[in-house]
Amino acid sequence: xxxxxxxxxxxxxxxxxxxxxxxxxxxxxxxxxxxxxxxxxxxxxxxxxxxxxxxxxxxxxxxxxxxxxxxxxxxxxxxxxxxxxxxxxxxxxxxxxxxxxxxxxxxxxxxxxxxxxxxxxxxxxxxxxxxxxxxxxxxxxxxxxxxxxx
Numbered sequence: 499x500x501x502x503x504x505x506x507x508x509x510x511x512x513x514x515x516x517x518x519x520x521x522x523x524x525x526x527x528x529x530x531x532x533x534x535x536x537x538x539x540x541x542x543x544x545x546x547x548x549x550x551x552x553x554x555x556x557x558x559x560x561x562x563x564x565x566x567x568x569x570x571x572x573x574x575x576x577x578x579x580x581x582x583x584x585x586x587x588x589x590x591x592x593x594x595x596x597x598x599x600x601x602x603x604x605x606x607x608x609x610x611x612x613x614x615x616x617x618x619x620x621x622x623x624x625x626x627x628x629x630x631x632x633x634x635x636x637x638x639x640x641x642x643x644x645x646x647x648x
Contacts, residue, residue: 502551503548503551506547507547510539515534518536519532519539522539525543525546525550526542526546596615597612597613598612598613599611600612600646602645604636611631618631628642628643628648629641629642629645630642632645
């Protein structure tokens with residue numbers, strides 16, 4: 499690794515979170531994705547510094563990685579669906595990817611809920627939200643995320 503890259507990476511340890519966020523914005527051209535976690539910022543900045551200085555993955559290598567992801571995780575396409583997006587269209591990170599089975603024991607019974615592309619399936623019935631499903635099961639309105647501990 500070039501000395502300048504190594505010295506840049508070593509220098510990150512001595513920076514404050516505010517300085518790291520500024521450096522993040524500098525190397526990525528935006529503060530999108532920047533967090534207030536020092537370890538995270540250092541890792542992301544170090545990666546980008548190396549990529550900028552030494553070059554990123556070759557297209558062939560990236561294509562191989564993408565092919566491997568598709569082979570290993572056939573639900574990757576489903577993960578990119580609209581399920582779990584809020585009204586602004588942003589993905590709700592609490593909602594598992596489609597195909598996931600959510601399990602919970604409630605009043606001695608094992609509940610199994612399948613996450614679908616457009617809702618949640620429980621005992622052959624499809625629900626648009628976990629909260630509606632939780633109300634169906636418990637009889638009282640409650641947060642579906644809290645009920646299923648997501």
